[in-house]
Amino acid sequence: MARTKNNAPELMVAFDAGEPVKPEKDRKFVESLSRGLDVLRAFTQGSVILGNQDIARITGLPKPTVSRMTYTLTKLGYLSYNTQLEKYQLSSGVLALGYAYVSNLKVRQLAKPYMDEFARQTNMSVGLTCRDRLHMIYVENRLPPEASLLRMEIGLKLPLATTAAGRAYYCAIGDQDRALLDDALALKYGEDWPEKRQGLTQAMEDYRAHGFCLSLGEWDRNINSAGVPIHLQDGTIMALTCSAPSYLVPADRLRDTIAHQLAMLAGDIESLGV
Amino acid sequence: MARTKNNAPELMVAFDAGEPVKPEKDRKFVESLSRGLDVLRAFTQGSVILGNQDIARITGLPKPTVSRMTYTLTKLGYLSYNTQLEKYQLSSGVLALGYAYVSNLKVRQLAKPYMDEFARQTNMSVGLTCRDRLHMIYVENRLPPEASLLRMEIGLKLPLATTAAGRAYYCAIGDQDRALLDDALALKYGEDWPEKRQGLTQAMEDYRAHGFCLSLGEWDRNINSAGVPIHLQDGTIMALTCSAPSYLVPADRLRDTIAHQLAMLAGDIESLGV
């Protein structure tokens, strides 16, 4: 086995701050692949059905390029064409890929029973999330027996700055990565950044002092949640969270007892060796 | 709005019979995008973690090309690099795409309560599937109250020829599409094709006579299931199925009463206007 200068890109810097990334001069980077995937990702930014024009506007790609990409993606089964509306939408090809990812996450399988037990004991829903660019994505979510209103499905995206999941992740990454993340978030939030940063700074303090982060009504006014990072053996950092409506789990109870239990749980899961 | 000769590829002919598709000469087809996606799909064929060499072998692409593709995909967050094993695996980027697809399927949302009710009444698990190349993929699955052993997750792939889902789909498509599908299946199964075709022929007869298809222990020895197609308004064809261990739901009860109810359910769902 060899690795002279390590082909794998040193750090994942592809934060999407709205506009697509423009790597300037990299012989190894395959531009048209990147563009094609940008076309697919255009469908995750809200709209479910897009014409070539829409895609061109969202991605910033020229029209003929979009035309070729949608043609190719349709032929491969990643997009489908709606002849009535004359627009495209995602097709089943992307689902196969997404499933291949989650179904092979060992941590997900192993953590599931622990998460169930925790959900049962605390009556909160327990989620496991990973980062994708500037979001946290659920890879698992277990509900308490009396199924709460919170039905977070696998794949759902949460913002990074205002949720317990995002904050736990933010606290756990290296200083260098965090600086990059700060830049990307600042770009995304513009003049709202100072406010968001305040929440993240608070999270860092919480995390250093107690080992967990909180989001008390800061993402959804009625939801309190706590989050802790989980370090996988391959270096991946995920976040374990528990959430409930604030009238069921008030802030002080979350802070004083439950969040600490969550941190213990994270430790247990890590020590399973995933 | 314009469509002179219809840019959208006439028919989705991208059946993967093992080896990647080789379109010969199509100015609109972006080869490198197709190749990059082939690299991603390599991870859905069993292995969860692959080196460049493995990918080259699976996809048939030359080594330097694979190197560039993995480099690009890693940089974009669709693959992650495991430094210990010096191999790649899928990353969270693909999950965001897959979720965008399922979460926007109206039929899924609308059918869910009906499927729950059917599961409760019949004590079978009820699935909604769509086709991806030579497989059917779950886009929704609802279990009966006393959660059976069958836990089919969204995204899971079923073979097309031996399952009730696949057969229902097979019966519902046009003759021309079916002929193409036959060719692809023949290529996939080789000398086993006559046997598989027998099952599909039987399904066609069942479907014409009764409006449903069956798979009685033909996919999993211990599982009986029935399937019916669902036609969406945009022309998409999906399949609705119900399944249970054969000792709980014997073949005759499935054939004589439940399958017919399933066909009725499919009609109800179609008439919701999805």
Added chain:
DNA sequence: AACTCTGTTTCGCACAACGAAACAGAACCG
């Protein structure tokens, strides 16, 4: 009939992607 909105197609060029071959390390091995 002129205008606008779509999306497709053309076509010549540039340069991005290609891939054979060379290189580079690691592990193993007698």
Added chain:
DNA sequence: CGGTTCTGTTTCGTTGTGCGAAACAGAGTT
């Protein structure tokens, strides 16, 4: 230790693919 065999990376000259401005083509709209 030199040789062998894995791995994956890099080089580099060539080619042909992907590019995109501009032209074209329909369908509504006024």
